[in-house]
Amino acid sequence: MNVVNHIxxxxxxxxxxxxxxxxxxxxxxxxxxxxxxxxxxPSLExxxxLIRYFNVPIEELFHLEGDDE
Amino acid sequence: MNVVNHIxxxxxxxxxxxxxxxxxxxxxxxxxxxxxxxxxxPSLExxxxLIRYFNVPIEELFHLEGDDE
DNA sequence: AAAATATGTAAAGATATGTTTACATATAGG
DNA sequence: CCTATATGTAAACATATCTTTACATATTTT
Incomplete structure (x- = not known):
């Protein structure tokens, strides 16, 4: 189960x-x-x-591969 | 800047x-x-x-120390 | 009290995360 | 063309994350 990012x-x-x-x-x-x-x-920290920097909800930056989009 | 968790x-x-x-x-x-x-x-993954397991928004589980509560 | 369950912790080891330094290519502007 | 800027990448290194095994104490149940 990998993490996908849209950074x-x-x-x-x-x-x-x-x-x-x-x-x-x-x-x-x-x-x-x-x-x-x-x-x-990235580490959790x-x-x-990154979430704060771009001021977006976490789902827009990261999600678990296999999760509902 | 450390991560605080409420797990x-x-x-x-x-x-x-x-x-x-x-x-x-x-x-x-x-x-x-x-x-x-x-x-x-924890790692980001x-x-x-954990977010999915407890079905809570990320802010309820983690926040950056020093951020507005 | 005895047994079972829940939690705390430590050491050794594997893999992941991030830095430093360095070199490379691509692209845009003078 | 030359220079500056943006991006790709690699190797060596340090620290963080997580596992396995093991032992400990605390709490609950019978």
Missing amino acids: REIRLKNGITQVKMAQDLKITRQTVNAIEKNKYN LALK | REIRLKNGITQVKMAQDLKITRQTVNAIEKNKYN LALK
């Missing part, structure tokens, strides 16, 4: 670069890129920061 | 033991206990499963 779409919709997003969130650009490329999932 | 309260409110919860979620009882005792945060 790239939301990021681009807001006209934000990986660099700016990394700076704002105080993480590295590589971390942003790795998560967008699904190398691994980072996920909560 | 124990929600679990007890539902009359569920650590043992049953661990079996239902297919994780170990030690993991349930460690998370409730704030030894570490487990956090999403």
Whole structure:
């Protein structure tokens, strides 16, 4: 049961670069890129920061694969 | 910026033991206990499963320390 | 009291998450 | 063309998450 994220779409919709997003969130650009490329999932802490950063409900950023859309 | 969780309260409110919860979620009882005792945060995947398991909005289970309550 | 159930904890080990440094390609603008 | 910006990726490393096994105490039930 994997986690799917829509960070790239939301990021681009807001006209934000990986660099700016990394700076704002105080993480590295590589971390942003790795998560967008699904190398691994963000930690819960980072996920909560992402929700706050984009100001969207969690379902718009993440959902469990196999869950009802 | 740490994550605070209210898993124990929600679990007890539902009359569920650590043992049953661990079996239902297919994780170990030690993991349930460690998370409730704030030894570490659940992964995002487990956090999403917890939300679904208790059927509550994420804010009732987790929030970032320092965020508005 | 004895037995069963619920919870706390610890150590060793595997895998996941994230950083640092570095190099690469692609694209847009001068 | 040259430069700046945005993105992709890799290796080495540190810490976090979770499991397995084991033992402990606390609470409830008979």
